[in-house]
Amino acid sequence: MTWFTGHVDEVFGLARTHLVLSMVPLLFGLLIALPLGWMARRVPRLYGPLIAGSGLLYTIPSLALFILMPLVLGTQILDPINVIVAMTIYTIALMVRTVADGLAAVPDHVTQAATSMGIGRWRRFFTVELPLAVPVIAAGLRVAAVSNVSIVSVAAIIGVAQLGSLFTDGFNRAFVDPIVVGVIACLVLAVAVDAAILLVVRLLTPWQRGGAAA
Amino acid sequence: MIVLEDVQKRFPDGTVAVGGLSLTAPDGRITVLVGPSGCGKTTSLRMINRMIEPTGGSITVNGQDVAAMNPNELRRGMGYVIQHAGLFPHRSVIDNVATVPVLLGTKKSVARRQAMELLERVGLEPALAQRYPNQLSGGQQQRVGVARALAADPPVMLMDEPFSAVDPVVREQLQDEFLRLQSELGKTIVFVTHDIDEAIKLGDQVAVLRVGGTLAQVASPADLLADPVDDFVADFLGKDRGYRGLGFQATPQLPLREEVxxxxxxxxxxxxxxxxxxxxxxxxxxxxxxxxxxxxxxxxxxxxxxxxxxxxxxxxxxxxxxxxxxxxxxxxxxxxxxxxxxxxxxxxxxxxxxxxxxxxxxxxx
Structure with missing residues (x-):
């Protein structure tokens, strides 16, 4: 562990990049998956293709996707944008189905009641359906978040530095300390992100808890 | 006054849910639509607030053709109560009740104050106002549903089996309170039920529908019991019609006996x-x-x-x-x-x- 104490700043720096590279795509992916999931739910004919299509994205090997990105986007090979876009694609892959399922879980009589009160389609989506889909969407989001934290480390191979760099570094030098530190740091990050999402969900869904409401 | 004229609903797959229904729901009265499942009673109700669009005929509310109105504005002017109350699980009871007034532009604080009064009116403790719907019993939820439908004081109320999902004792309470409330408010109500006893108890007039969505008979409960138009209506009314009909005859001066x-x-x-x-x-x-x-x-x-x-x-x-x-x-x-x-x-x-x-x-x- 003397290695760690000597490299605290470096590890924290890598962790910060790691966090940005996994969480910014999580946000983007969610924002893109929302309309896609909504569409899958709203147009029954699109449900199959959208769910299958987005799910298929997840099967693309991450390394291949990272390498493919500069070709598709016309970016530099070392540009972090490549990683952001690739991770966003993975998030979309996981979230489209979750969003569609979350919206499907909103009880029919509740949406009908909303309609019967003259709540228009858009207002209904944002004030009734989306809030009620939060628990399901959040469950999927937690999976995607942890998955992102894990997958993004592969980007070290194409030279985008984050905690994964500790693995390549340790591997190249046949030196186990950075690898152990990297694993632990990834784990801590994943748990922290998971806990943060859980906290946000609890704040967003006071109605899910028993007891008197705020 | 709500007037349905030869209203039809044929679904894209060819099934006819409502096959030419003509009916008038007079102001300040309860009109009950009753019939076996598949008689198009719920479909008919939903065509009034355009949750389902008719494929023929016309519906007017106080002379205005609903087809020409903005559906959302139309709906905000009609209270709607459904079987499972359909409360918003993520909003407190009081905010559920305040929904439509807030939509119509009432200030939230004002809408909440009015909602409190309404909760009291439907027999709910003020302490329940801050709870979420899943913390309420079925009967309480249904009361909130009624309060929510009344919140913007709409002249028209549409009710779709509002008391069917609660146990018989609570149902009877809710029915009695509903009648009391209606005697104070005098809304124009269209009420759907499959329960003929409920129809007879609550209706000022009862419309019996046949499968396929046509009108078999419309009459006051007493007239319906006394003179069903055909076997279908008679069967649907059930037995003991003579006895039940006595329920609509006031007690005359009876020769009362002294009693020890x-x-x-x-x-x-x-x-x-x-x-x-x-x-x-x-x-x-x-x-x-x-x-x-x-x-x-x-x-x-x-x-x-x-x-x-x-x-x-x-x-x-x-x-x-x-x-x-x-x-x-x-x-x-x-x-x-x-x-x-x-x-x-x-x-x-x-x-x-x-x-x-x-x-x-x-x-x-």
């Missing part, structure tokens, strides 16, 4: 003395309200509530002939207990006397 009564808490000796050989005497409380029949012979020491026969129903002079007849039939002494409007005992009546009153009422009509 005993105050609750009296001793056995006192009760025996008062009875003077009679098997059953009536126990009253200190307000002269009847508590139950008692057999002095079988008393241990005092006339206590546990020794009273509880089977007899009590009829009011303000009630129906059905109540009076049932009071006589259910009484262990065969003498039906009659009370005044304040619930005080005024006398008893035997079944034969009620029946002759029925005959007299028939001959007069």
């Amino acid at each position: 009564t005993v105050p609750i808490g009296s001793s056995k000796e006192q009760a025996l003395r008062l009875a003077a050989g009679q098997r059953w005497i009536l126990a009253l409380d200190d307000q002269r309200r009847p508590l139950g029949w008692v057999e002095p012979e079988h008393l241990r020491d005092e006339v206590v509530p546990t020794m009273l026969h509880r089977g007899g129903t009590v009829a009011s002079t303000e009630g129906s002939l059905r109540n009076a007849l049932d009071a006589a039939l259910s009484s262990p002494s065969r003498r039906g207990v009659i009370v005044d409007a304040a619930g005080r005992f005024v006398g008893t009546v035997v079944a034969a006397e009620v029946l002759s009153a029925v005959e007299v009422a028939r001959a007069d009509s």
Whole structure:
């Protein structure tokens, strides 16, 4: 562990990049998956293709996707944008189905009641359906978040530095300390992100808890 | 006034849910749509607020064609109550009730204050206002559903089996309170149910629909029971139509009998003395309200509530002939207990006397 104490700043720096590279795509992916999931739910004919299509994205090997990105986007090979876009694609892959399922879980009589009160389609989506889909969407989001934290480390191979760099570094030098530190740091990050999402969900869904409401 | 004229609904797959329904729901009255499943009653209701668009005919509300109105504005002007209340699980009870007023632009604080009054009006404790719907019982949720539908004080209420999902005891409470509320508010109500007893209890007029969405008969409950137009309606109304019809006949002046009564808490000796050989005497409380029949012979020491026969129903002079007849039939002494409007005992009546009153009422009509 003397290695760690000597490299605290470096590890924290890598962790910060790691966090940005996994969480910014999580946000983007969610924002893109929302309309896609909504569409899958709203147009029954699109449900199959959208769910299958987005799910298929997840099967693309991450390394291949990272390498493919500069070709598709016309970016530099070392540009972090490549990683952001690739991770966003993975998030979309996981979230489209979750969003569609979350919206499907909103009880029919509740949406009908909303309609019967003259709540228009858009207002209904944002004030009734989306809030009620939060628990399901959040469950999927937690999976995607942890998955992102894990997958993004592969980007070290194409030279985008984050905690994964500790693995390549340790591997190249046949030196186990950075690898152990990297694993632990990834784990801590994943748990922290998971806990943060859980906290946000609890704040967003006071109605899910028993007891008197705020 | 809501007028349906030859309204039709054919779904894209060719099934006809409503096959030309013409019906008028008068102002301030409860019109009940009743019929077996598949008779298009819910579809008909939903065409009024355009949750389903008709494929033929026209619907007007106070002379305005609903097809020409903005659907959301139309709906905000009509209260709508459904079977499972359909409350928003993520909003507190009070915010559920305030939904439509807020949509219509009422300030949130004002809407909440009005919502509190409404909750009280439908018989809910103020303490429940801050709860979420899943913390309420089914009956309470349904009351919130009614309060929410009333929140913007719409002249029209559409109700789709609002009391079907609660147990019979709560249902009866909700029905009674609904009638009380309606007597104060005088809304124009279209009420859908599959339960003919509910239809007869609540409706000012009852429209019986056939499968395929056509009108079999529309009439007041009393007329419906007295004169069903065909076998379908008669079968749907069920048995005991004559007896149930008495429920709509006011009790005329009945020849009331004096009755030996005993105050609750009296001793056995006192009760025996008062009875003077009679098997059953009536126990009253200190307000002269009847508590139950008692057999002095079988008393241990005092006339206590546990020794009273509880089977007899009590009829009011303000009630129906059905109540009076049932009071006589259910009484262990065969003498039906009659009370005044304040619930005080005024006398008893035997079944034969009620029946002759029925005959007299028939001959007069």
